[in-house]
Amino acid sequence: MEVRALLDIKLIRSDxxxxxxxxxxxxxxxxxxxxxxxxxxGLREITTKLNSMRAERNSISKEVAKFKASKDExxxxxxxxxxxxxxxxxxxxxxxxSKLQKRLKELLLIxxxxxxxxxxxxxxxTENVELRRWGEPRKFNFKPKAHWDLGSKRGLLDFERASKxxxxxxxxxxxxxxxxxRALISFMLDLHTSKHGYTEVMPPHLVSRETxxxxxxxxxxxxxxxxTTLDDLxxxxxxxxxxxxxxxGEILEEKSLPLKYVAYTPCYRREAxxxxxxxxxxxxxxxxDKVELVMYTTPNKSYENLESLTHDAEEVLQYLKLxxxxxxxxxxxxxxxxxxxxxxxxWLPSYDDYKEISSCSNVTxxxxxxxNMRYRKSDNTLDFIHxxxxxxxxxxxxxxxxxxxxxxxxxxxxxxxxxRPYMRNKEEI
RNA sequence: GGAGAGAUGGCCGAGUGGUCGAAGGCGCUUGCCUGCUAAGCAAGUGUGGGUUUUUCCCACCGUGGGUUCAAAUCCCACUCUCUCCGCCA
Numbered sequence: 001m002e003v004r005a006l007l008d009i010k011l012i013r014s015d016x017x018x019x020x021x022x023x024x025x026x027x028x029x030x031x032x033x034x035x036x037x038x039x040x041x042g043l044r045e046i047t048t049k050l051n052s053m054r055a056e057r058n059s060i061s062k063e064v065a066k067f068k069a070s071k072d073e074x075x076x077x078x079x080x081x082x083x084x085x086x087x088x089x090x091x092x093x094x095x096x097x098s099k100l101q102k103r104l105k106e107l108l109l110i111x112x113x114x115x116x117x118x119x120x121x122x123x124x125x126t127e128n129v130e131l132r133r134w135g136e137p138r139k140f141n142f143k144p145k146a147h148w149d150l151g152s153k154r155g156l157l158d159f160e161r162a163s164k165x166x167x168x169x170x171x172x173x174x175x176x177x178x179x180x181x182r183a184l185i186s187f188m189l190d191l192h193t194s195k196h197g198y199t200e201v202m203p204p205h206l207v208s209r210e211t212x213x214x215x216x217x218x219x220x221x222x223x224x225x226x227x228t229t230l231d232d233l234x235x236x237x238x239x240x241x242x243x244x245x246x247x248x249g250e251i252l253e254e255k256s257l258p259l260k261y262v263a264y265t266p267c268y269r270r271e272a273x274x275x276x277x278x279x280x281x282x283x284x285x286x287x288x289d290k291v292e293l294v295m296y297t298t299p300n301k302s303y304e305n306l307e308s309l310t311h312d313a314e315e316v317l318q319y320l321k322l323x324x325x326x327x328x329x330x331x332x333x334x335x336x337x338x339x340x341x342x343x344x345x346x347w348l349p350s351y352d353d354y355k356e357i358s359s360c361s362n363v364t365x366x367x368x369x370x371x372n373m374r375y376r377k378s379d380n381t382l383d384f385i386h387x388x389x390x391x392x393x394x395x396x397x398x399x400x401x402x403x404x405x406x407x408x409x410x411x412x413x414x415x416x417x418x419x420r421p422y423m424r425n426k427e428e429i
Numbered sequence: 430g431g432a433g434a435g436a437u438g439g440c441c442g443a444g445u446g447g448u449c450g451a452a453g454g455c456g457c458u459u460g461c462c463u464g465c466u467a468a469g470c471a472a473g474u475g476u477g478g479g480u481u482u483u484u485c486c487c488a489c490c491g492u493g494g495g496u497u498c499a500a501a502u503c504c505c506a507c508u509c510u511c512u513c514c515g516c517c518a
Binding site: 042054055057061065422 | 443447448457458474476477478479480484485486488497498499
């Protein structure tokens with residue numbers, strides 16, 4: 001893969017001011033575009049020089065071949081020296097070239113995706129914009145418990161033994177809780193495959209370093225990842241990683257798009273730098289279950305597909321009758337690979353607030369460029385595809401939302417109706 | 430883990446040092462033919478990059494090195510796939 005394809009270098013050359021302006025809207029975004037342009041210029045200079053040197057060497061080689069064919073050893077001898085000389089010079093130039101390429105690649109790999117023009121400009125999460133709400137938070141006629149109290153008291157969630165086994169930010173689930181987790185997974189997969197047309201996938205949970213780089217999780221977020229030192233494999237932080245790299249290096253047919261995939265996997269995150277955040281309960285875990293939606297689309301359809309993907313995720317909460325709101329993430333809070341993101345937040349009585357339960361993003365061609373995923377257009381030319389991803393939903397947080405929103409005064413938890421078929425028709429746990 | 434075989438264009442597959450960016454076939458595109466479909470005939474058909482941009486040039490035959498004036502082809506290392514043996518959920 002040509003290094004310069006990592007970002008659209010031709011666009012940067014021709015429209016650098018706009019790209020720089022858009023990137024600056026992000027939080028802590030160093031202005032690397034000028035550096036990129038400078039290296040690109042040097043790279044082109046060397047490339048041009050190298051190309052003409054190679055052209056000369058190639059023509060010498062052809063002449064040598066002619067002399068040899070006509071058994072003219074002396075004629076060959078005459079130009080051999082020049083060939084040798086050129087060959088040495090070329091090697092030196094190639095060294096310069098690969099050094100520059102390496103520097104450019106290092107730069108490009110840590111430049112995030114360009115935000116969509118219409119994303120609200122803001123410095124951090126306080127400037128995210130609420131788009132819509134669904135459902136009314138329930139009015140309790142008793143004091144509702146937080147899920148960690150409720151779960152511990154009823155023997156459904158066990159934080160002490162989890163920390164004995166693995167440390168902080170792990171939970172052991174028993175009986176109805178474990179069963180409901182499983183039910184939620186099945187319910188979500190069934191909904192997305194049967195009603196929304198997604199193809200169910202069971203991907204590997206361990207992926208190579210290359211896959212992590214291709215999906216934009218590395219090199220920037222190494223300290224966020226769990227890895228296996230002996231094999232340099234990484235535990236996936238989300239199924240987005242295997243699903244979005246699934247068609248790496250492939251050329252897809254336009255008529256096969258959009259491709260829609262759904263996968264349930266556990267997700268593994270070190271949560272470095274989030275000390276003191278959501279320490280209680282099972283909101284922020286090192287391991288959690290998630291049903292993930294990923295779409296591959298043509299560039300002209302990706303923003304409208306973001307709307308439909310978000311609605312597919314929202315529908316899970318509607319079926320579960322859990323109140324939620326949808327917010328648009330402002331530029332300062334936007335994730336590394338995303339050009340536009342909607343978060344879905346479910347109502348949690350213990351937080352007396354809405355809490356993120358899904359995040360849906362248009363990644364545009366950012367991962368496609370890294371993983372070299374293209375499609376053949378009707379005019380037979382190639383272009384990078386766009387990828388989108390979204391949680392549909394984070395299962396652990398959905399369980400938490402059910403615990404807190406469906407609790408009764410006696411500590412029992414009502415099972416949402418759509419889950420009952422998956423729980424041998426239990427009405428409460 | 431041991432032994433062996435292999436990795437070439439969208440696919441199959443030929444190619445062991447010099448007009449090979451790559452034969453042949455399939456597929457695809459266009460034209461002819463045709464009541465429709467199929468078949469047939471003809472032509473075209475990899476990707477990326479540079480440039481003085483209807484031109485010329487360069488790179489790419491798993492990845493990275495090496496030998497050579499010249500590498501798909503020879504040498505080394507690595508990765509992956511397949512077959513057999515062992516082990517095993």
